[in-house]
Amino acid sequence: MDLAGYRRRRLVDLAVRGACVAATLVAVVPLVLILGYIVVKGGAALSPAFFLELPKPAGETGAGMANAIVGTLTLVGLACAFGVPLGVFAGIYLAEFGDNWLGTVIRFCSDVMAGVPSIVSGLFVYALVVVPMGRNSAIAGGLALAMLMLPTVTRTTEELLKLVPNALREAALALGVPEWRTTLWVVLRTAAPGIATGVVLAVARVTGETAPLLFTSLNNNGWADGIDQPTASLTVQIYQYAGSPFEDQQAQAWAAALVLVVVVLVLNISARILVRHRVAGAR
Amino acid sequence: MEADDDKRYKVRAIDLHAWFGTSHSLKGITMDLVDRHVTAIIGPSGCGKSTFIRCLNRMHEVVSGARAEGTVLLDGENIYASGIDAVLVRRRVGMVFQKPNPFPTMTIRDNVLAGLKLNGLRTRDPDALVERCLRQSALWEEVKEQLHKSGASLSGGQQQRLCIARTLALEPEVILMDEPCSALDPIATAKIEELIHELRGKYTIAIVTHSMQQAARVSDFTAFFYLGELIEYGDTDSIFTKPSNPRTEDYLTGRFG
Amino acid sequence: MPGWRIGNLGDRLFRGIAATFATIIVVVLLVIAVALTQASRETLSAYGFGFVVGQDWNPVEGANEVYGALPFVWGTLVTSFLALALAVPISVGIAVFIAELAPEWIRTPTGFVVELLAAVPSVIYGLWGFFVLRPVLIEHVDPALSRWLGFLPFFRGAPLGNDVLLASVVLAIMILPTISSVSREILRAVPNTLREAALALGATKWEMIRSVVLPYAKSGLTGAVILGLGRALGETMAVTMLVGNKPSMSLSVFEPAATMASIIANQYPEAQGRQHSALTEIGLLLFALTLVLNILARLLVWRVGRLPGDAGRA
Structure with missing residues (x-):
């Protein structure tokens, strides 16, 4: 050899x-x-003031980002309100009725949509919402974020509904339950924890988004008077302070980055632990 | 005496144990394969027969969580001794798998030559080698016009014979066959069995099979495995006509399995 | 379960609602194209195709006002491909490590850590790149590159900090997890029987990977790389913060540049009139570009999923 x-x-x-x-x-x-x-x-x-106070001009002590924290929560909440029902129903359609050409087209579009740059969704919402409304708003920002959530939620819902055993559907149908009730109360409920995991991951993703907010929700140095007003967010605030020549504003950017990273990583890790538990339980 | 035995027996397993994770699937097998003869290994599913032959070329350890302990002598040399490289063992002990697995990205010709290429060996006349191996595996007449087609384009039985040709090209000393016909139809099965007949006398062959008829048809010796243990081992005729262990008899007469 | 659903009003209604919501996805995609075209009609009609190849960009109103997208297309392609060149070998290495080499106990945590890289928000990569990586490049990497490779046009000029190199390195870090996690899935889809066949012929691990696994996974891996490219092309915040945002077309990686996404993020909030239209048209171009790439990548990745083969032995 x-x-x-x-x-x-x-x-x-x-x-x-x-x-x-x-x-x-x-x-x-x-x-x-x-x-x-x-x-x-x-x-x-990081200090308590960061969570409690509003931004202040450079040089003043005790500045915070309370408005941006609330703003980010508002934006993500709106994004969920728009994106989750839409995505879940689209997912139901794909899983339960989607074995046809329309299903294939929708699946393909949703995959393609997942790859659309986030700044493009900002441009789109600007043209469609901000221009007619005449001003930047949390609604516009939420819509732009919802567009980014939609593909993830749709495909997760579809995949998890398909995992629900057919025997369960048949058991409910055999009891004389109409199909729509079966789907909503039996199938969807069985898959709910998994879908929640998908939503958590989507939320984690959009919480860190900046580009689609730049010209939709814009920014705000104080509290927003409503969801139809320009709204501050942690990410846009980081972007602006990163370019600031003042050291205390740069420090604020780092503090905001820490808060953001902790939130995003906690969301991610808990979603993954949820998944693992579910998988382990299923064995 | 010892030396004589090493000559007569190509492969000798001594107190061979194997585990998958925590489950102990092979419990101290001691068994010899006679040089240039066919040995069939039978038993109900889960009895460890596949695990056993996978231990003979150190393929068992490829599965994650699997490990083996004990001694396997190949020409008197322990392939489980420290410092022995599994790669070199597998070069000498070829294997044919349950499901035909030709490389789909290679042509038929390249499939036959794959082992040589992987081992960095060169032949003066690869075309002659391809023809010889394909003739030996009784595939030549069927594929000689399409050597440059993908290996995946063949039928299941042809694919399995291609896999045998691929193994033969390396001129191994031992060929292990893990239920080579279980995915094939009766006609393809008959061809493979014929082929095993042709190969006996040149190679030491161990074949795992579900089918007792197949064991009776192709083998010189038969071993019966049950729950990870070797229950009975002897020449095929006597095992099938007068088994000495009642469990063997029960299995052969179809009372379980 | 097709069959016995027709006739029930509730079922039909439910199905209709679900179908409507699902169709919204298709509609949104179409509306994006229409809305962006609408909003950029001014420059579309003024420049036509010339917009894409126009080399000058001067948004100041007056006689010299002119819009051409070529510098941004150039900047986008240069940063993205440079990022790919850095990220692809590393990502494939990670995928091979996780899918083929690592023992079980190391596999899961490593994959986990790499995926966390994907979770870090873009703006934070920008922040880190600006305050941490930039000084390192200026002090250590750039001088070395210009000393040893300065004769090449790619490393000419004085490194200033915010440049193509900095943006590309950070981009590479950002697309790494995308490419490596898709590649890992692709490698996992390679049937184990093929690996075993190669090993049984006496191949080493690497020979098995090179001659059996990689050829089988080739088109899927290409798809993974294209997905990564798609991400790099559309990546906005980190690049905007690091690339310098100067519309120029230089070969040197020490020069600032601007990408399609970065110029939109940088100028759109303050843009007026025709500049708005021009920036929207750049967005439209970017949308079209990523659309084509994504379709291509999906087709490639899907094809692997349809290849014959099984998941192998349990």
């Missing part, structure tokens, strides 16, 4: 394995660096 040749082959094998491990480390390092930096910088700038 060709042992010298084999030694070379084994070296190549080891080299490639090493390269793959190195690649993985290269990817993990930035995450650790980014998170570490945010914790250090943001932690130093």
Whole structure:
């Protein structure tokens, strides 16, 4: 046997394995660096005032982002109000009635929509909502975010409904329950925890979005008077303070980044733990 | 005596254990494969027969969570000794799987040559080698016009014979067959069995099979496995005509399995 | 369950509502195209196709006012492809590591960490890139590159900080998780029987991957890369914060540039009249570009899903 040749082959094998491990480390390092930096910088700038006070001009102490925190919650809430029912019903259609050409078209469009740049959805909502309304508003921002949630919610709902065993549907139908009730009260309820996981992931994604808000909800240095008014958000606030020459505003940006990252990562991690529990329970 | 045995027996498993995670699926098998003969391994599903032959070329450990312990002597050398590379073992002990698995991205010709290419071996005349292996696996007449088509374009039985040709090209010393006919129709099965007949005398073959008739038709020796243990082992005629263990008899007469 | 549903009013109503909601997705996609075309009709009619190849961009009202998208198309392509060049080898390495090499206990946490990278908001990558990575590049990486490779046109000029290189490196970090997690799924779809066949022929792990796994997964991996490219093309915030937003077309990675998304984010809020139209048309172009890429990628990824084969032994 060709042992010298084999030694070379084994070296190549080891080299490639090493390269793959190195690649993985290269990817993990930035995450650790980014998170570490945010914790250090943001932690130093975080104070109770951050959660309780409004932004103040540079130089004044005790500035906060209370309005941006409430604003982000408002925007995400509106996005859910628009996006979740729409996505869930679309998902129901795809799972229960979607074995036809329309289903294929919708599925394809929803996949394609998932790849539309978020700034384009901002432009779209600007043309369709902001221009006719004559001003920026939380509604517009919420709609732009809802467009980004829609594909995720739709496809998650579809996939989870398809996992519900047919025996369950048949059991309900055999009791004389009409199909729509069966779908809503039996099938949807069985799949609800999974769909909730999908919604949580979608929420985590849009909470961190900035680009679609830049010209829809814009920003606001104080409290918004209603959801038809320009509204502050953590992400837009970070964007503006990042370009600020004042150090205390930069520090505020880091603090906001820390809050945002914690929220987004907690949402992500809890969604994944939910999934794992569900999968483990199903075994 | 020992040396004689090593010569007569190509592969000798001694107290071989195997686990999948925590389940102990092979419980101390000691069994020899006679050189250049066909040994059939039978038993109900889950008895460890596939696991056993997968331990003979160290394919068992490929499945995550699986491990094996014990001794397997190949020409008197323990393939589980530390420092022995599984890659080199598999080069000498070929394997044919339950489901035909030709490489779909390669042509028929390249499938036959795949083992050589993977091992960095060169032949002076690859075309002659392809023809020889395909003739040996009784596939040549059917595919000689379409050597450049994908291996996936063949029928199931042809695919399995292509996999055998692919194994033969490396000139292994032992060929392990893991229920090679279970995915095939009766005609394709007959062809593979004929092929095994042709190969005996040149190679040491171990074949796992569900079908007792197949074991009786193709093998010189038969081993009966049950719940991870070797219950009975002997030449095929005596196992089938006068089994000494009642459990073997029960299985052969269809009382369970 | 087709069959016995016809005739029931409640069922028909329910089905109708679901169908309407589902169709909204298709309608939205169409309306995006229509609305953006409407909002950019001024520059569409003024420049026609010339807009796409126009090299000058001067939004100041007056005789010199002119709009051409080429610098932004150029900036988008350069940053995206540079990011791809950095990210693809690493992502495929990660995917191979997770799908083929890593032991079980390391597999899940590693995949988890890489996916968390995808969860970090874009604006935070921008913040980090600006305050942390930028100084590192200016002090250590840029001087080294211009000293050793300065004879190439790609590394000419004085590194100023906000430039193509900085934006591309951060973009690469951002698209890494997309490419690697899709690639990982693609590799998982390769039937185990093929891996076993290669190993049983005496292949090493790498030989198995190279000669059996990668060829089988090729079109799916291409799809993964295109998905990553789609993300890079549309990525806005981090790039806007790092690329310099100067409409120029230089070969050097030390020059500032602007991408289609970054110029919209940068100028749209203060834009007036014709500039609005021009920026919207850039948005339309970006929409069309990502649409084509996404369709292409989906087709490739879907095709792998339809290949024959099984998930292998339990």
